[in-house]
Amino acid sequence: MKYEQTKELEEEKFRRLTGIKRPTFDKMIAIFNQANIQKRTRGGRKHKLCMEDQLLMALEYLREYRTYFHIAQSYGISESSAYKGIKWIENTLIKHPAFALPGRKALRKSECGYEVILIDATESPIERPKKKQRHFYSGKRKRHTLKSQLIVDKQSKIVICTSFTNGKRHDFRLFKESKVRINQQIEVIADTGYQGLNKLHAKTKLPKKRTRKHPLTKQERRSNALLASQRVLNENVIAMLKRFKILSDRYRNRRKRFGLRFNLIAAIHNYELSI
Incomplete structure (x- = not known):
């Protein structure tokens, strides 16, 4: 399911699908947009999916724990691209202070x-x-x-x-x-x-x-x-x-x-x- 389709979902159904609330999703997108700007300054190929679809893909992986192959088939990308995209999402979030544990x-x-x-x-x-x-x-x-x-x-x-x-x-x-x-x-x-x-x-x-x-x-x-x-x-x-x-x-x-x-x-x- 792509992000455009999730816009029609109610709040409860969106949380059932992704495991998080919409305000949390929006906060994550803001973090990724800032990180993506810094990433582009260093060069590299642009990802096939938009940022919202990349985050949705990573949340789907954590929520449902399907294989990279099945997720890649759902989003029309290669298995390696799905793996790299999900890994980048996880690494970017865990480094941000908003998603860090007190310790x-x-x-x-x-x-x-x-x-x-x-x-x-x-x-x-x-x-x-x-x-x-x-x-x-x-x-x-x-x-x-x-x-x-x-x-x-x-x-x-x-x-x-x-x-x-x-x-x-x-x-x-x-x-x-x-x-x-x-x-x-x-x-x-x-x-x-x-x-x-x-x-x-x-x-x-x-x-x-x-x-x-x-x-x-x-x-x-x-x-x-x-x-x-x-x-x-x-x-x-x-x-x-x-x-x-x-x-x-x-x-x-x-x-x-x-x-x-x-x-x-x-x-x-x-x-x-x-x-």
Whole structure:
């Protein structure tokens, strides 16, 4: 579907198609027009598609995760042109301040504005690697995966920072290896995968785990339910990001660009919360 056809779509249908709102689309076009002016000064061949169609093609790739071949056939270009166009779109957006995450440094500041943050991890399936298959095999998912850690502000619902590793890595080990340092004034809420985090950060709330000899009391079950109702916000954010099928379907590309695409989709989520 070309951009001229999408003009007739309602706002809700446009978002269902592209995964973003129209104001976000317009902001991206303004960024690309400025970047394209700088690109032309360095020379190079003009792209066959207009800027709106190039962006629509990239969003369609992230949203539906079709192959480059099928997308190229839909837009009447070569497969290599589709690949280069989508890559340029991604690289240009991730460099712009409007589509950048606050980052780990924001959590260290005493006046960062975050009162309560939520930490959780999610997994995305990948194709079976040719080497080091054990490192990517997740016993929880029973398949090879990439694990992504998200830190979300409870009040604003924005993604502050992310970290990535192979699917076998434990959630708490990923947190320690990510070298995230949280200001002691910020309250942290996490699930049972982060047992031991309260030793690193005093203001941490974790659900109580039951054992065979020590079942949970009614008060502990109520406390766990209250924490679960607060942590569900992080699950909702993850579900919003995974509307883009490139994060939820089996990832076919090289793993080195997975983090870039995940951060870009998270930054788009943050931007749409502000408009």
